[in-house]
Amino acid sequence: MQLDDLYRRVIMDHYKNPRNRGTLDEEAVTIDLNNPTCGDKIQLQMQVEDGVVKAAKFVGEGCSISLSSASMMTDAVKGKTLDEALAMAEKFSGLMKGEAVEFEYEDIEALSGVNKFPARIKCATLAWNALRKGIEQANAKQ
Secondary structure: OOHHHHHHHHHHHHHHOOOOEOOOOOOOEEEEEEEOOOOEEEEEEEEEEOOEEEEEEEEEEOOHHHHHHHHHHHHHHOOOEHHHHHHHHHHHHHHHOOOOOOOOOHHHHHHHHHHHOHHHHHHHHHHHHHHHHHHHHHHHHO
16 A cells, blocks of 8 residues: 555545544633635644643534545643643644644644645645634633
């Protein structure tokens, strides 16, 4: 099996079986973002305690790239400090620019091919942009 095929399977698995889909209680940090160019929408919620992401969930609609990226991101940030989560978002930006980066949560690397399709980069980064805004919001509350 070629690497591209494996990556496609990982992306489709997250799209068809999203991790952390749903909502948290009203105490959660909540960010709503959309990508008007293609119609992707996401609501990210994070439960942050003592500077650590205890839980992350999302609801939304959009393409397979957008929703699988949200699934991967919410799985990857659980248990991370806000600084670690922000560093992960920065690494993801590098991945979208074609930089060779590695993630502890390896499924994210399946999105590396998205950088070959500039119109799809906004799809992949939507959830990560929501994460950045959520971290800003959580830091402002502390």
